[in-house]
Amino acid sequence: MSHNVFGHLFRVTTFGESHGPAIGCVVDGCPPGLTLSIEDIQVFLDRRRPGQSRFTTQRQEADAVKILSGVLRDEARGVDVTTGTPIALLIENTDQRSNDYEAIKSVYRPGHADFTYDAKYGLRDHRGGGRSSARETAARVAAGAVARKIVADVVIRGALVQMGPHRIDRSHWDWEETQRNPFFCPDAKAAGFFETYLDKVRKEGSSVGAVIEIVAERVPAGWGAPLYGKLDAEIAAALMSINAVKGVEIGDGFAAAELSGEANADDMRRGNEAGPLFLSNHAGGILGGISTGQPIIARFAVKPTSSILQPRQTVDRNGTETEIATKGRHDPCVGIRAVPVGEAMLACVLADHFLRHRGQVGGQVGGQVGERPRWPFAT
């Protein structure tokens, strides 16, 4: 990852600011021959789209994606397919209220990147955070939709597992439930509580953080590129690069530090042709930077939205001390909309690693690439 590009063989470049004409991305390195329609992408953008409940910013953006390149009509099949050339995706900004930001043109909002962009570049786009706005994550979600096409067998799903100090009850976990509440929360009871809780937070002009969990199932054993392209290292970078994220865990994460060696070991049994049976998954599906064949489990912590109505002490670029209370339109819990973003980033990392693995190892060892390894290996 560098500048505004990430990925090695499946490579995504994003562009655009909160209040410019458009945002978008170029997806390079996509295999040819995959069906890809606007709908395939739009469905994921719609999950991230603001203004869908009172718990997200009221900015109204259709987030309608256009495909500018990289697909071709296959007349015989009546579908559009990828050509193997760059797929440029464009999302126009439509509901911009730049004037909302005039007041903060020279004032730094604590918790935002206002001061740091100024310190780095000597100037900053103050309109909605400019490039540092969470609006950019729409481009990630669009790229993620393409990535999913490449690793079509893999099931990638995300869930909000904590809001503020309140954790869900994992015994209530129901993936279907994440489709039914505005929080992508897999615990129906917790979701009910979050509704009341977040209303209160919102009315107080405050905000709150969250923890998101992303799970990828059906990833074959063998993906990953040790030592510095380890699957977990690249997942960590991908998730940490999302706005407001302050921590990333794989499997048991920080809780693993508290375990003894015997408690942490994921014992193995013979299993079946799909792979050995692991008796637990403390490792979160990754050992030595390479997938084990178990579900890959990653979690990330999102800090509370920095834009709040409650006034904070700050300075302007002249060094004058002042205070600021953000008006604008904001999410009381920016972690909610991070769920589809986290899914997208994991999809991109996995697509990239699938291609990298296929490049280095091909179909010769570890089983036909794209399929489960032929286990046991030595028979």
Added chain:
Amino acid sequence: MSHNVFGHLFRVTTFGESHGPAIGCVVDGCPPGLTLSIEDIQVFLDRRRPGQSRFTTQRQEADAVKILSGVLRDEARGVDVTTGTPIALLIENTDQRSNDYEAIKSVYRPGHADFTYDAKYGLRDHRGGGRSSARETAARVAAGAVARKIVADVVIRGALVQMGPHRIDRSHWDWEETQRNPFFCPDAKAAGFFETYLDKVRKEGSSVGAVIEIVAERVPAGWGAPLYGKLDAEIAAALMSINAVKGVEIGDGFAAAELSGEANADDMRRGNEAGPLFLSNHAGGILGGISTGQPIIARFAVKPTSSILQPRQTVDRNGTETEIATKGRHDPCVGIRAVPVGEAMLACVLADHFLRHRGQVGGQVGGQVGERPRWPFAT
């Protein structure tokens, strides 16, 4: 990061296995004219070197580094200086007992990368974990010593802040103390406790995890390359790529998710010419992927050593079910020696970002590069 290379302008490639002839690295992109001696590197290797207390593996390795290229004698000054060309560093393996590993040639050790390397590559180097051995981290430490030369003004220090479930008392924090106990622990009292605790763990044939905190002070505001080369994203990848790491946090990390927006905001006051004064550092010195000028604070969780005397259930590569108890020589808490490794990785990331920042922005804006920004900006 990809394969065995990391960094963009300051680029490190490592090589070598636990039981091959040697390990080492090539450090590319180092600025010219920096003094660099073997001693500059050896001092950090000695901190990571095994066999220094009963709490680390008894493998005896001198870890004596050789500089094969990239430095030149400056006769006038009587010092060696970097030339701007690749610096190759070599560490020979001397105390190899490969026979210790014959018994596990075909058996997978739970928690290790044995199965995954086999699943990926169709073969694996079973001798001490081969490439996946923590021995490789010596090469990282060597590279980190070079990186420190580039960001010489930055103070990078690490500390063990948790062992198993036991956290230090942060009010006891004393950096000097980390030089005095075998745990790099900044809390003298906790260090005393850890001694007893870890002896017990070791005698039980068990192992335990740890949490390490790395702090970089005197990093100027403005380093980082949003959006996908964010300073925190690359720190996350760098730390997660260390053996046995399962989680990474910046600043308050996962605890930030529990805060309200007003509790999390780091309020700002005018400060002095070194930069504005932040009234707190929940952000861990990074906002929007760019350094704030405050200390950069990163933490990572290390799982318990997977090699334990207590037998675990497993399979061999034929799928035959068996059990395994690792003999060999191992660290009861691999997290301890991760302290200098974490410091080295942070040093490498910072050196790379200093050069990248200087490349893009030069000395024109945000103050003379390498110095604190000229604050306030607009006066």
Added chain:
Amino acid sequence: MSHNVFGHLFRVTTFGESHGPAIGCVVDGCPPGLTLSIEDIQVFLDRRRPGQSRFTTQRQEADAVKILSGVLRDEARGVDVTTGTPIALLIENTDQRSNDYEAIKSVYRPGHADFTYDAKYGLRDHRGGGRSSARETAARVAAGAVARKIVADVVIRGALVQMGPHRIDRSHWDWEETQRNPFFCPDAKAAGFFETYLDKVRKEGSSVGAVIEIVAERVPAGWGAPLYGKLDAEIAAALMSINAVKGVEIGDGFAAAELSGEANADDMRRGNEAGPLFLSNHAGGILGGISTGQPIIARFAVKPTSSILQPRQTVDRNGTETEIATKGRHDPCVGIRAVPVGEAMLACVLADHFLRHRGQVGGQVGGQVGERPRWPFAT
């Protein structure tokens, strides 16, 4: 360079096909604070634009560029400036006649990439060559206009020095003349001849190749990144990546092979503070992959346009033998419009190397970066 991205710190990603909705590029890594307007870019696009004389394709494209991101209004100065974030540039395709290409949907045009795209991807966009169309070079020219802003002191100019077997008389060289004839030819007399010559070629339904020379003056000594990012190596890649290019030379190029060591040596005298005086420039301004301070001289050979009216033998994707004569609208000498493209590619390489040099070496040695080195070095 990989896939559709090139450059290291100054990084360009292009997208788009000949007959898709749009082409464009994302320019990443641009320093902040540079003035950049649509006009700054359009002036170069207009030089490359087709349909300006009877010697280029009659496809009518306004090639009007839009800036989608990465610039901000500086109200005080009344100009737009770069922000340091990605600059997305979009050029819509307007004069597409895809039906012109129905006849060749399954037939391979010799000399084109039709067969190879099919062999690689299993499908191809037959409309005007799809991604392999020279239309993509408009995006390079747009990126080059941004690059010129970064190395504003460098003068980068190109000229057509050979058409078919006919070379210009270099003693007639007049840079101004390249602005006055439709061939970018610096020799007025040769330009007159080319007019008659190319009319004849065009009327015969044939085409002809060309040799283009690009010169960059005022590049300071010291740019380049040996050994695998050598300035000449990256110039070679950049120019060879242009459509229809089959050869690249630096300085004397292939003629250097015929020289003796003493004839090839560029003897040096003291010169002045701008640098030593070289008594000749056989090296083309680059030694050991690093600029000498002399003009950088690169030449590239463009093969004759493959789309010709004269029928050629070929096959279709079923293997059926047939013949083909390309109708469509084409340049009789595609080398002409390669002049602004070659300039743009050299500008991009130089901008990237300026930033990379500044990153590694800063302003400490070799003189203030961006200025001529302080020569002599040791006084």
Added chain:
Amino acid sequence: MSHNVFGHLFRVTTFGESHGPAIGCVVDGCPPGLTLSIEDIQVFLDRRRPGQSRFTTQRQEADAVKILSGVLRDEARGVDVTTGTPIALLIENTDQRSNDYEAIKSVYRPGHADFTYDAKYGLRDHRGGGRSSARETAARVAAGAVARKIVADVVIRGALVQMGPHRIDRSHWDWEETQRNPFFCPDAKAAGFFETYLDKVRKEGSSVGAVIEIVAERVPAGWGAPLYGKLDAEIAAALMSINAVKGVEIGDGFAAAELSGEANADDMRRGNEAGPLFLSNHAGGILGGISTGQPIIARFAVKPTSSILQPRQTVDRNGTETEIATKGRHDPCVGIRAVPVGEAMLACVLADHFLRHRGQVGGQVGGQVGERPRWPFAT
């Protein structure tokens, strides 16, 4: 390519100076399971090794390579195989006569990188050219030997086709002959002439340039990564990065500029299941940056050795005017030993592109990767 690293999936990092302790390389991304012995590498190093005839430098270097990592004994087969992890290769410098270079410590040799390294880095390793020495090419040859293992079906051979102004008679071409004369010349008669000619050049204390041609046969159609990782663009960079190279051509190269469109077209006929039959190969086996299935033909021009006995005018780093005649031990025609280096660079590019192609496209389209495409495509 950047700094001292090249390749994308098959990635080579080289290090070392002419008069340091050792040179070498790290080959990253090699597929696992390939047999690889020291002999496999040494055979190519021996071809490049100096001191084998009176026509190359008399420096005596065994150039004995050591494999430090990345291979593992396969006891069952009695062979060493690659593990998929980095392969570090080391070649110690043994016959260094650094004192030969004391006289030129501060004096710039025209045609060498002496001045430019000083201008870039503010210092230089004067001993034998330091990093800019052709000695570094031994590391490329070693890496190339590994690359050949990956594309084992491809036949990569080089030949010297011109020395000074004297070209071989291509009708005499005999690949076997390149093994029989000290010039790698495929024309026995020309080789005889070169012997007399080069003796004369050598005795005069002069030197002479050369043109080298590298041919890769049995490359399947479809390798290459348009647009900026085009096969020809990366070959151009790879060859131009070799010491003293000033020009690169693919297929007809500069001669293509002189052809008409109909003369340049490589007409196609049905051929057989290995692919269509091309009636000529003006394109040199590459169209649109992708291989056609025909032989890939690349040529490069090597300038005359800059180190000559005849005195040249120059300056020292104080700007003092002086003259210089290089003593030391040098090749009168450095182009000769460039033949195995050119082969190695082409091998590395092809290995990288094979893996990249397999990564993006796999075995699904365009025929089983690694085999010829299934032609015709549509039946």
